[in-house]
Amino acid sequence: MSNRYEKSEKMLVRAQQVIPLGAQTYSKSITQFPKGISPLFATHAKGAYIYDVDGNQFIDFINAQASITLGYCDTDVNKAVSEQLEKGSIFSLSSEIESQVAEKIIQMVPCAEMVRFGKNGSDATAGAIRLARAYTNRDYVAVCGYHGWQDWYIGSTTKDLGVPNNVKELTLKYHYNDESSLEKLFEEYPNQIAAVILEPMNIEYPHPDFLRNIKQITHKHNAVLIFDEMVTGFRFANGGAQEFFNIIPDIATFGKGVSNGFPLSVIAGKKEIMSLMEEVFFSFTYGGETLSLAASLATLNKLQEKNVIANLINKGEFIIEKITYLINKYHLQDVLSISGHPTWSFLSFKEIEKYNSFMIKTFYMQEMFKQGILVYGTHNITYAHSDEDIEKLIQATEETFRLLKEYILKDNLKDKLECHPLEPLFKVR
Numbered sequence: 001m002s003n004r005y006e007k008s009e010k011m012l013v014r015a016q017q018v019i020p021l022g023a024q025t026y027s028k029s030i031t032q033f034p035k036g037i038s039p040l041f042a043t044h045a046k047g048a049y050i051y052d053v054d055g056n057q058f059i060d061f062i063n064a065q066a067s068i069t070l071g072y073c074d075t076d077v078n079k080a081v082s083e084q085l086e087k088g089s090i091f092s093l094s095s096e097i098e099s100q101v102a103e104k105i106i107q108m109v110p111c112a113e114m115v116r117f118g119k120n121g122s123d124a125t126a127g128a129i130r131l132a133r134a135y136t137n138r139d140y141v142a143v144c145g146y147h148g149w150q151d152w153y154i155g156s157t158t159k160d161l162g163v164p165n166n167v168k169e170l171t172l173k174y175h176y177n178d179e180s181s182l183e184k185l186f187e188e189y190p191n192q193i194a195a196v197i198l199e200p201m202n203i204e205y206p207h208p209d210f211l212r213n214i215k216q217i218t219h220k221h222n223a224v225l226i227f228d229e230m231v232t233g234f235r236f237a238n239g240g241a242q243e244f245f246n247i248i249p250d251i252a253t254f255g256k257g258v259s260n261g262f263p264l265s266v267i268a269g270k271k272e273i274m275s276l277m278e279e280v281f282f283s284f285t286y287g288g289e290t291l292s293l294a295a296s297l298a299t300l301n302k303l304q305e306k307n308v309i310a311n312l313i314n315k316g317e318f319i320i321e322k323i324t325y326l327i328n329k330y331h332l333q334d335v336l337s338i339s340g341h342p343t344w345s346f347l348s349f350k351e352i353e354k355y356n357s358f359m360i361k362t363f364y365m366q367e368m369f370k371q372g373i374l375v376y377g378t379h380n381i382t383y384a385h386s387d388e389d390i391e392k393l394i395q396a397t398e399e400t401f402r403l404l405k406e407y408i409l410k411d412n413l414k415d416k417l418e419c420h421p422l423e424p425l426f427k428v429r
Helices: 006-016 075-087 096-108 121-136 179-188 210-220 241-245 271-278 290-306 308-329 357-370 387-410
Strands: 042-046 049-052 057-060 114-118 140-143 171-173 193-198 224-229 251-254 265-269 336-341 344-349 378-380
Touching (some): 057 387, 075 290, 096 114, 096 265, 096 290, 121 271, 179 193, 179 210, 308 336, 308 344, 357 387
Antiparallel strands (some): 042 049, 114 265, 344 378
């Protein structure tokens, strides 16, 4: 049988000689895409479609880890970037477009009174933490989700190699949808916690009043509330999850959808706090790089003009409804569940008696890839997804669920795997 991913796997061998894991990002590597059944290297993408080095076409529901909101190579974004390229990508002086994008974000995001730019999400979250520590003159930070690769956060996970112990000790964990776990931290570390940071939503909705209570607890103890809106920003609403849930943090961090895949991240917040950036060192040669800012301005304008978010929500609600129906149709409630916001829903894989969740997830990916759907559990919806694309996702999901149920009943699921199953990377919640 011919190998559908022969060129990808040859390229992996080449890449691993010069790049650890053969990829720049864990979530694009063989830790997340099982070797043997996965496309590993792309050549190009357009709209809702991505193409691998073997010539395979996929409808993409990963969309560069949710950084694509409008679709790949969006015409309006590309036009803005092309026009800016003719003027220059970086200068010896600041440029007008920095202020234009900052003003647009302040117009759209409820908490934003001042703005600073970075390149990666980790830039923004690390900068926000440094800012909060400077503002409060405290050292400890309370976390309950994923907030990037920097020492201050990653030291709290099992991927902590190379992080000094004294840095690890400054990061404290509390639990999402459990206000009491945060209150307990403040009791254990009185007048020592600088910031409380969280994704306002990830796989599950916040319980009623959870976010409001977190804000009240944080402010009662004179700490800074930071919303990490890397994914929820410009996806749940034009003003992010803070607009969607009507809970306004002191600082928020953004990335991904702010520029439809161009490298840009944002710290936005109250002027009283943000003005400390005049003294807090947060500076990059490429902080004002204009191509990404041009992409951002075009993206944000389109979000406002085309009612993009409502379009994403409608598609996502349909997906959740249909997949819920299929889970029930094939009696897979003990194996699968779907949750999350319609624009960013999660198919969760459960442990069952003979098969762990990673084996089930690997089989799911294997069969979806065969049918031309690039997905690994999340449905990251874009404006470019057509009704036909969504229907193909549902059809492929039904066929995969049918096979999954059949093989579980026959107790031969393991034999149907064409590769080694995935293994856990690390757990953050």
